[in-house]
Amino acid sequence: QVRLVESGGGLVQAGGSLRLSCAASGSIGNINTMGWYRQAPGNRRELVATITNSGSTKSVDSVKGRFTISRDNAKNTVYLQMNSLKPEDTAVYYCYANQYGLYDYWGQGTQVTVSS
Numbered sequence: 001q002v003r004l005v006e007s008g009g010g011l012v013q014a015g016g017s018l019r020l021s022c023a024a025s026g027s028i029g030n031i032n033t034m035g036w037y038r039q040a041p042g043n044r045r046e047l048v049a050t051i052t053n054s055g056s057t058k059s060v061d062s063v064k065g066r067f068t069i070s071r072d073n074a075k076n077t078v079y080l081q082m083n084s085l086k087p088e089d090t091a092v093y094y095c096y097a098n099q100y101g102l103y104d105y106w107g108q109g110t111q112v113t114v115s116s
Contacts, residue, residue, distance in 0.1 A: 009110030
């Protein structure tokens with residue numbers, strides 16, 4: 001089992017920045033992809049950004065140029081630096097990890113609220 005613990009959410013004004021962190025623990029061998037998804041009220045959970053253990057990244061178009069995903073493999077931690085935040089970025093952000101290409105794990109979620 002893999003446990004994911006997020007931190008760093010909160011309330012920020014539009015144009016501000018936040019940094020999310022997610023630390024993996026437990027049986028963490030062979031975790032390839034880690035990343036972030038988000039879910040706003042009434043919406044489906046959507047991919048924000050992912051990163052492989054070799055550093056390949058992908059992200060949704062709406063956050064390109066504003067959000068940066070990074071990873072510290074030695075610390076089993078993934079980060080999401082969010083700049084130029086917009087009210088439409090308001091959501092619960094979930095950390096994600098995939099192990100062996102088979103098993104998906106999720107964190108408990110952290111609330112990000114951007115006020116206008």
